[in-house]
Amino acid sequence: MCGCTIANNEIVILVYQQFYNSHTTIVDNFAKQFYNLNTTVRIIRYETKRPLVAFSLNKIQLHINDEQLQPFSVVNRIEKCEYRMMAEHLINSLRFSETAIKGIIFLDTDPETVNVAKEIFRSVSHVKHDLTIYRIREMPNIDIKVTNDFPHVTDVVIRRWKTLTAIGADYFSQLCTASSVMHIPKSYKCSSSQTFILSSQVCDGAPQCIYGDDERLCNFSCPTACKCRGFSVNCSNTNFDTNRIESVPKATRLLDMSFNKALNNIIERSHINLISLVRLNLSHCDIDNISPFAFHNVRHLLTLDLSFNVIKVLRKSTFEVLTHLTELNMMGNLELTIIESNAFRGLKRIQNLDLAGGKFRRVSANTFSGLTLEYLDLSDGSIEQIEPLAFKDISVTTIRFDNNNIKSFHQDMFNGVLNLKKLRTPAYKFCCVRPSYMKEEDCYPTKDEFSSCEDLMRLSALQTMLWFIGLTAFFGNLLSIMYRLIYDRERLRIGFGIFVTNLAAADFLMSVYLIIIAVADAAFRNRYIFVDDYWRSSAWCKLAGVLSTVSSEASILFICLITIDRLIVVKYPLGQLRVDKMKACVLAAFAWVLSIAVAIIPVVYVSYFQDKFYSKSGVCIALPLTRDRPPGWMYSVAIFVGLNFATFLLVAFGQWLIFSEIKAAKNKSAVMMKRRQKDLKIARNLLLVVATDFLCWFPIGVMGMMALRGHVISGDVYAWSAVFLLPINSALNPVLYTVTAILGRKKFAPSSDEQTRNAVIGELGLHRLNTFKIGRYFHDLQRQSGEFLSISTILDRNIPLTTKSILTICIRLAKCLDDLHNGSMFIGNLNIDKVLVYVRNNQIIGDVRLRGRPALQNKQEDSLDDMFQMGNLVRSLYKCRRLAQNVDHNPSYSTRL
Structure with missing residues (x-):
């Protein structure tokens, strides 16, 4: 926060920053009228933001630049400060001295300031008796009744803002007691003086004001359907055509003809003959052609707006007579296909030139010759070729031609360009031909990770x-x-x-x-x-x-x-x-x-x-x-x-x-x-x-x-x-x-x-047979012939099979196979000749041995085959037992098995 607290009168003028930028002289001259040795004048300029929109709150925040005015000092303004504040808290936060007359003047100039006024004055529930608040509004038709929206605010209505330059302080006699003059209703105040004349004396044929301003607009007739204010004529979107151009007063200074499609041929030849015209707006008129002589009768133009038309060709010396032009708006002419050399010759005072989005495929040599620009925009277009010396004899701070598919360019394309500081291009290769005085880091895009201007691999x-x-x-x-x-x-x-x-x-x-x-x-x-x-x-x-x-x-x-x-x-x-x-x-x-x-x-x-x-x-x-x-x-x-x-x-x-x-x-x-x-x-x-x-x-x-x-x-x-x-x-x-x-x-x-691993299988099988416990299951027949008999021999000798003996053989054989399979080994082709059973005194004891050597498993199916064959063997033993019970001592017993 900042504020000035001194004795005597204190006046604060609140003005929107954008309005101040375009009307600086008016505001400053208005503020100086309040100044004397016993008065402090502060100008508070503000910009608006809405930081809480994301939270569904439309509260306005003010970015404030607060300056104290000293018009008779070497330095006009002192005690500058900047701060941010919510609009609703501004009035109550301003600090004044306790003894001074305090006044606040709010300039209601734009739709945005209307919202600011609501925020500021709505929160003023009560004010001190010595604080006076005014709101100034511009209304060309001053006879319209104006409603006061805020009880603690006094509205002051003027016809034109320029009025504040000479007699602005006269409307605030309470704040300007030293030299104020009471405003007389239904009278005319002469420009730059304290003289009032009766309204009936205006346009009576005899000038009463010292500068004759009471007779200045008397012969100014506004065209039908248009709106006029002073020497300004606004015929925007009124279906205006070229046949009605003669109805525009010759003294017109500002002419707005935008959004009139019937004017598409207005500058094919010199239709406009307004030698005093300084501002012309022909935007959104579907203009497709410009005659080389189109502007010969409006050569005093300061501002020309041709934006958002369908202009296709800009011929040589089109704007040559517009030597006073300071602003040329060509934005949005997306059908622009040809720009001839020296098309902009004569435009020595324009600062910016926007040709973005055009369809022209070539930038010829000397296209921008003679221009002195801050900004040249050729981006987002269809440029395919840039000729040598395309930017010759131009002084420009920033050039932008990115987002173009440029297939052909020359290393001398930037020869002759002066004061270039920033360059935005489609690729880094264009930075390789930039002016030698320009720094590499000021050219976009930056250098490729791999390539340089000379080599594909730069390192x-x-x-x-x-x-x-x-x-x-x-x-x-x-x-x-x-x-x-x-x-x-x-x-x-x-x-x-x-x-x-x-x-x-x-x-x-x-x-x-x-x-x-x-x-x-x-x-x-x-x-x-x-x-x-x-x-x-x-x-x-x-x-x-x-x-x-x-x-x-x-x-x-x-x-x-x-x-x-x-x-x-x-x-x-x-x-x-x-x-x-x-x-x-x-x-x-x-x-x-x-x-x-x-x-x-x-x-x-x-x-x-x-x-x-x-x-x-x-x-x-x-x-x-x-x-x-x-x-x-x-x-x-x-x-x-x-x-x-x-x-x-x-x-x-x-x-x-x-x-x-x-x-x-x-x-x-x-x-x-x-x-x-x-x-x-x-x-x-x-x-x-x-x-x-x-x-x-x-x-x-x-x-x-x-x-x-x-x-x-x-x-x-x-x-x-x-x-x-x-x-x-x-x-x-x-x-x-x-x-x-x-x-x-x-x-x-x-x-x-x-x-296959055949050799490994043989060696590993022998090792497992000799080392692990499964070796005891394999029988040498020559040493074991008296005690172990194959199942086929047992059946041939009719050794009796009981349920107990069959279960014992099954259990011992299953244990044997389990140990083999855990050792990754299997028998294969398990039958009654390979299984040996211990027999004593013509009775089956049940201990089991196997004939032959096992093999290593190559696949899981090997062990499953052993189990399947064991099941068939046990099933056969039970079958033989049932046959033995039905046929005692049958000689074909073993044959059936």
């Missing part, structure tokens, strides 16, 4: 890394593919070999992409800025973008498949579950189809991506590492951040499971560890391959999410991520799993007999 380090990584990945992956297709074809019979070979193919595509970018960089060296559009829209750039996307997505998917395959091998070392050749081929085909589809969609679906997905940058890749939102940015985030991040979470989980299996394997016996050593070594080596890919893609995913949340990613970080971090794994993969294997003369892959 020499990036150029070197591009060739190095590209060639390394090319020859490394080509060697890997040839090695596996020619020298290691057996590996293609298993899932691991198929996935690794396809991974090398995916990385090979990345090397092709890098070489394409490197070749383009070399071909466009020292001239890239002039071929930037050609390169980004070329088929080679699209091909490079598709290859990089296919390579990156396929590489991620194959790493995921390799991780799953190795996890299965480590988890099921005996081959119970495997990804065979057929399944591996199907999964590889699916990975390729998905990757190609992801890469091709931005090229095919033009309506959404607008053919700008891969042309976002000079390296033709669409990584979402910036805060920009170009067409297809959501798709880029979904693929490069969402899909890839989810896939690598799956890879990380798989690697954790592999480590768990490796840790659990340490508790196995030494022999079992030896058998699994090969698979575990493969898993460890594979971890290195996956880790490098993970370290390449994981940071890109993290940076993408950071950019999505609004964080700024440095341009250098973006460039190194795309050129080094993203493709480096394509160069490392063949070194990690192929080249090292060749140089070390050992194969970095599982053995090709991984699916």
Whole structure:
């Protein structure tokens, strides 16, 4: 808060900031009339805001600039201060001295000030006896009865605001006691004097005022349907046509003819003959043509409004006679197709020129010659060509021509432009030809993450890394593919070999992409800025973008498949579950189809991506590492951040499971560890391959999410991520799993007999037989012939079968098979000759042995077959018992069984 508290009279004038800007002289001269040595005058200018609209409250906040006036001082205003306050609290917050006469004068000038007045005066429930509040309102027809809306406020009505300049203080005799003159109703106060004349003396043919202003407008006849005030004529939206132009008074200074469609040909020739005219409004009149002689009879114009018409051509020297013009409004002429050279010659005083949205395709040389502007707007148009010297001989602070599809421009387009400080263009390449005195940071857009004005890759380090990584990945992956297709074809019979070979193919595509970018960089060296559009829209750039996307997505998917395959091998070392050749081929085909589809969609679906997905940058890749939102940015985030991040979470989980299996394997016996050593070594080596890919893609995913949340990613970080971090794994993969294997003369892959493991089965089966408790179930017939008999022998000798003995055989046999299956072994072809039962004194005791050697399980069905055959055997024993009960000592008993 601020306020002045001094003795004697104090007067506060409240005025809207926009009205003050356009009527500064009127307000200042009005305020000076109240000043004397015993009076303090303050001018409070305010702007309005409604900060609580979001909460459904339409309260007005005032941004106040409070100044104390000192008209006879060297510095006219002192004690300046600014503050904000709600409008309803303003009156009660102003501080005055206790002894002074206090007055507040409110200028009600605009629709907005009407709302402010309601807020300010509605809250004044009571005022002190020495505080007087006035509201000044302008009403051309002063005879209309004015209602007073606020009981504590006195309304003062004037015809024109200019009245305040000379005699404003006369209306406030209570505040201006030193030199006030009582206002006489129904009289005319002469301009710039204290003289009053009777209303009947106005326009009586003899001037009574010292300046003759009482006779000035006597012959001014307002046209039909128009509204006039002083020398101002408003014929807006009155169906005015060219036949009625002669009815406009010759002394007209301000003429508004807007929104009259019948005036579309008014400036095809010199229809308007008003030599005193200073302001002309012809907006929204559907004007489509301007004659070179249209303004010869209005050459004293200061303001010309031709906005929102359908003007198609601006010819040479169209505005040449308007040498006094300070404001030209051409906004909204969207049909403007041709602007000839020197079309604006003669307009030396205009400050701004708005030609945004026009359809003109070319900016010719010397188009704006001779202009001295603050702002030139050519944005959002159809400009395709800018000729050399297009901005020659123009002084301008800001030029804007962004959002144009400019296909041709010249490096001399800005030659001859003066005082340029700000430049907004469609692409950074135009900043490369900016005037040499202009700073780079004042030109928009900013420098590309990769390219410079001369080269596609602006950093020499990036150029070197591009060739190095590209060639390394090319020859490394080509060697890997040839090695596996020619020298290691057996590996293609298993899932691991198929996935690794396809991974090398995916990385090979990345090397092709890098070489394409490197070749383009070399071909466009020292001239890239002039071929930037050609390169980004070329088929080679699209091909490079598709290859990089296919390579990156396929590489991620194959790493995921390799991780799953190795996890299965480590988890099921005996081959119970495997990804065979057929399944591996199907999964590889699916990975390729998905990757190609992801890469091709931005090229095919033009309506959404607008053919700008891969042309976002000079390296033709669409990584979402910036805060920009170009067409297809959501798709880029979904693929490069969402899909890839989810896939690598799956890879990380798989690697954790592999480590768990490796840790659990340490508790196995030494022999079992030896058998699994090969698979575990493969898993460890594979971890290195996956880790490098993970370290390449994981940071890109993290940076993408950071950019999505609004964080700024440095341009250098973006460039190194795309050129080094993203493709480096394509160069490392063949070194990690192929080249090292060749140089070390050992194969970095599982053995090709991984699916069968015949040798392992034989050795492991013998070990289990000799080591574990299941060995006691297998019988040597030569040593056990006296005690154990096969079931077939028992039946031939008619040894009696009882229910108890059959149950005992069933229980012992089930226990035997359970121990075998827990040891990953099975019998296969279980029958009455392979099962031996202990017999003593011609009675079945029930202990069971098995003939032959077990085999290792390759699939779950092996143990199920044993159980099925055991069920058939028990069923046969019960069948034989029933037959024995019906036919005693039947010689064909065993034959039936």
